[in-house]
Amino acid sequence: MPAQQGDFPAFDAVAAAQVGARLVGEFLKRQGAPDESGVSQAFLDLGAKLLADPLKLAQTQLDLWQDYARLWQHTLLRMLGQPAPAAASEPGDKRFSHPDWEQNFAFDFIKQSYLIAARHIHKTVKDVEGLDEQTARKVDFYTRQYLDALSPSNFVHTNPQVLRAMMETRGENLVNGLKNLLEDLENGRGGPLMVRMTDTSAFELGRNVATTPGKVVFQNDLMQLIQYQPTTRQVRRRPLLIFPPWINKYYILDLRQDNSFVRWTVEQGHTVFVVSWVNPDQRHADKTFDDYLTEGALAAMEAVALATGERELNAVGYCLGGTLLACALAYLEARKDRRVASATFLASLIDFREPGELGVFIDEKQLNALERRMNERGYLEGQEMAATFNMLRSNDLIWSFVVNNYLLGKDPLPFDLLFWNSDSTRMPAKMHSFYLRNMYLHNKLREPGGITLAGEPIDVSRISAPAYFLSASEDHIALWQSTYYGAALLPGKVKFVLGGSGHIAGVVNPAGSRKYGYRTNPKRPADPETWLDGARRHEGSWWPDWDKWVARYGGGRAPARVPGQGSLPALEDAPGSYAARRLDRPDA
Numbered sequence: 001m002p003a004q005q006g007d008f009p010a011f012d013a014v015a016a017a018q019v020g021a022r023l024v025g026e027f028l029k030r031q032g033a034p035d036e037s038g039v040s041q042a043f044l045d046l047g048a049k050l051l052a053d054p055l056k057l058a059q060t061q062l063d064l065w066q067d068y069a070r071l072w073q074h075t076l077l078r079m080l081g082q083p084a085p086a087a088a089s090e091p092g093d094k095r096f097s098h099p100d101w102e103q104n105f106a107f108d109f110i111k112q113s114y115l116i117a118a119r120h121i122h123k124t125v126k127d128v129e130g131l132d133e134q135t136a137r138k139v140d141f142y143t144r145q146y147l148d149a150l151s152p153s154n155f156v157h158t159n160p161q162v163l164r165a166m167m168e169t170r171g172e173n174l175v176n177g178l179k180n181l182l183e184d185l186e187n188g189r190g191g192p193l194m195v196r197m198t199d200t201s202a203f204e205l206g207r208n209v210a211t212t213p214g215k216v217v218f219q220n221d222l223m224q225l226i227q228y229q230p231t232t233r234q235v236r237r238r239p240l241l242i243f244p245p246w247i248n249k250y251y252i253l254d255l256r257q258d259n260s261f262v263r264w265t266v267e268q269g270h271t272v273f274v275v276s277w278v279n280p281d282q283r284h285a286d287k288t289f290d291d292y293l294t295e296g297a298l299a300a301m302e303a304v305a306l307a308t309g310e311r312e313l314n315a316v317g318y319c320l321g322g323t324l325l326a327c328a329l330a331y332l333e334a335r336k337d338r339r340v341a342s343a344t345f346l347a348s349l350i351d352f353r354e355p356g357e358l359g360v361f362i363d364e365k366q367l368n369a370l371e372r373r374m375n376e377r378g379y380l381e382g383q384e385m386a387a388t389f390n391m392l393r394s395n396d397l398i399w400s401f402v403v404n405n406y407l408l409g410k411d412p413l414p415f416d417l418l419f420w421n422s423d424s425t426r427m428p429a430k431m432h433s434f435y436l437r438n439m440y441l442h443n444k445l446r447e448p449g450g451i452t453l454a455g456e457p458i459d460v461s462r463i464s465a466p467a468y469f470l471s472a473s474e475d476h477i478a479l480w481q482s483t484y485y486g487a488a489l490l491p492g493k494v495k496f497v498l499g500g501s502g503h504i505a506g507v508v509n510p511a512g513s514r515k516y517g518y519r520t521n522p523k524r525p526a527d528p529e530t531w532l533d534g535a536r537r538h539e540g541s542w543w544p545d546w547d548k549w550v551a552r553y554g555g556g557r558a559p560a561r562v563p564g565q566g567s568l569p570a571l572e573d574a575p576g577s578y579a580a581r582r583l584d585r586p587d588a
Contacts, residue, residue, distance in 0.1 A: 177405060180196070180406055205575045229562065236551070237557060239308050239314070271560075279426060280428045282379070293327055307561070319348060323350060338464065345486075381426060382424030423582055446460065514539060
């Protein structure tokens with residue numbers, strides 16, 4: 001007997017793809033903007049591939065109907081007191097954590113109905129064959145953005161927590177939510193809506209974040225160099241120089257006393273220096289990747305030598321700072337300069353063959369459009385970069401705050417990590433274009449002589465310094481498999497360590513923490529999954545393991561060095577004026 005209209009919700013994947021493409025095109029047309037991301041064309045291509053395999057499409061439709069039949073069966077069983085869920089949310093999915101999503105009959109049905117539809121839609125687009133790799137990435141990524149946006153948790157009438165708040169406050173939660181929305185729109189100054197994630201007024205650099213005592217001992221157009229006050233009478237002879245990424249502020253490594261990597265390394269007896277990058281504006285439009293090498297990495301090394309009297313040092317690079325460190329090491333190697341006794345790479349890409357979801361935003365068409373926008377201003381606006389990274393985890397970094405701020409009408413809580421995350425930075429146009437094209441798009445850093453910096457062809461396969469690679473198993477920015485391929489390019493002594501969690505928590509995992517753990521394997525097979533199969537798990541933080549490793553290259557002991565008492569005078573207190581400037585506070 002054929003199903004009657006209304007028996008089961010029907011999903012026409014081809015129609016959905018075609019409608020989605022038209023909606024994107026129409027939206028962009030009304031905005032007076034071309035489809036620079038190619039999303040509309042990607043979904044048109046998807047629709048064509050779906051039509052090319054009608055039997056598979058029919059099977060997809062049948063599978064969906066069967067799952068909805070199971071949902072109706074579950075509903076009947078629940079009425080009889082025998083709960084047997086047809087669909088459950090993934091572990092860690094906080095959207096449906098309120099008890100009413102499970103205990104209330106209606107909301108449980110809404111939740112499961114959404115989960116079934118979302119999983120079938122996502123599976124349908126992921127299983128389509130014949131799409132080129134970049135198109136497949138776009139379809140997969142933007143389908144998930146669409147599905148996340150349509151979650152019933154994001155709407156007043158289908159979120160039980162919001163409805164309870166309306167009854168308890170007589171609708172005051174929605175009034176407060178509107179106030180929060182208007183405030184965010186005003187703070188955006190005509191730009192895209194940036195949802196507040198934390199109470200930024202609760203934090204101040206040098207007072208309750210970035211509090212490790214130190215002095216700025218050197219600065220130029222691109223960076224300030226901070227030297228930290230020692231806490232031990234003697235220190236390791238070779239100083240430690242840390243290169244954070246210039247995509248964010250350095251103080252992710254110095255948030256609170258109990259999770260500050262900077263403070264902890266000082267306490268282990270290192271003379272610690274950290275580069276604090278400038279937040280660029282139009283004056284820095286012509287700064288190139290060469291400049292970040294010469295005025296950043298190399299200038300910092302020279303300044304450390306002046307401040308300590310030691311030419312040799314140990315270096316740490318985090319994320320893009322690690323990519324720069326690899327470039328600097330290859331440059332120095334070409335000049336037979338081996339001042340870097342050891343190199344540590346934290347969640348850093350050298351081989352970009354697997355760029356992860358960031359690859360969705362990087363192709364020739366999108367880069368051309370991005371370069372046009374950057375060249376008009378001289379830089380990539382920090383909010384644009386922040387919005388891109390937030391989309392990678394939209395449920396956690398966008399929709400959870402939409403619900404909290406606008407539907408529940410609550411003010412975001414003070415949270416130091418989210419304060420740092422909101423402290424966005426710009427990218428100079430020429431530098432960022434070079435980085436995206438040569439690293440992400442064409443993956444030239446892995447090729448001997450693939451790129452030339454400051455007149456030297458760069459060959460990372462000639463780096464002789466021993467290296468420690470720390471990656472994170474759930475990193476969505478620098479996939480650990482890709483960082484593993486980068487580590488394999490270095491010919492010397494390399495230790496690869498795989499921590500838990502993601503790009504931030506996997507690195508900022510304090511020594512006293514028992515969370516996440518890490519894995520090691522003395523062997524270096526070509527395949528990262530083979531490495532993982534043979535790896536041994538260790539409990540706790542990777543920090544002590546790293547310090548034990550880097551101690552081999554400490555060069556003995558020396559009296560503690562006080563910032564400003566060497567050849568470089570103290571210019572100002574840490575965290576310094578470069579870090580203090582926030583884009584959302586022009587007068588700061």
